[in-house]
Amino acid sequence: MTTPFDPMSPTSCVSFRLRRAARIVAKTYDAALKPVGLRNTQFTLLAALIMEGPQNIGQLSEALATDGTTLTRNLQVMSKRGLVEDASFHEDERVRIVKASQQGEAVFRQALPHWQMTQQKMLDVFGQERWSELADLLQLVESK
Amino acid sequence: MTTPFDPMSPTSCVSFRLRRAARIVAKTYDAALKPVGLRNTQFTLLAALIMEGPQNIGQLSEALATDGTTLTRNLQVMSKRGLVEDASFHEDERVRIVKASQQGEAVFRQALPHWQMTQQKMLDVFGQERWSELADLLQLVESK
DNA sequence: GGTCATTATCTGTATATGCAGGTAAATGAA
């Protein structure tokens, strides 16, 4: 006697469902990262810079699917905290290359176990198999 | 020779993946709803008030998994535009009941076909079957 | 070499989001 899932009801709005789930999940990571003073978003940004190396706004924007103007400001916050800094200049003077600072790397190392704990918990919720499928589905949206 | 999916790499962070997908999807709906002057978030809020009837902040917060303080402000914006308004008083004077205004309902009706078009496009991307599965998976997070 | 379109980023403005902490009403216990 469950209500049938009606995909064309605003309740089933893909945007709503994704955002709602994202809000809940983000809160979990935020809580876990709180001891090291990072938000989940900042952890991701730091991870990108550390794992992929110094990058410019455009590259980050592409990789994270985040508007460049958003990144400018998110990086500003992190810059004030000394987590990231501008890297060497580029031939093209329009381009700004950003990298994780030493302190940024240290904070990231501190954050990693907290993140891993939470990530593992999330994998347990889904089951690793299903998360892999879910990730694939989400990727569909991004390629299109 | 594809890189194997490593669920414990920060690149696979559940929060990051969900948020990234949500950003992309939200932009699509925002673009579609622009002609009627609604953001996807506002459409959802309006839909909740119209389909479920007048509600207080607490009920909305529960249904949308959005912090009450966020709702207070989001509703403020919509109230200024005359889309929502306070409903009759409650016995409990702490409680504030909100409802869609006449104009809110009119705007919602205008928005609906635009939303439907976009929703259908998203269903096509996933395939209806898969979206149903995806929605189920997302719900896992919310129940826990 | 000068002009014009393109590209990379930033600013102004507005919404979305949530935590801490505050206030007022309701509730429950003594």
Place this chain on the structure above:
DNA sequence: TTCATTTACCTGCATATACAGATAATGACC
């Protein structure tokens, strides 16, 4: 009844997010 606790909501503060439009540097074409 009185007072402490709980509940429902709001304010202050900070971050996240993106569109429009501005700016500055490149690149292409004559």
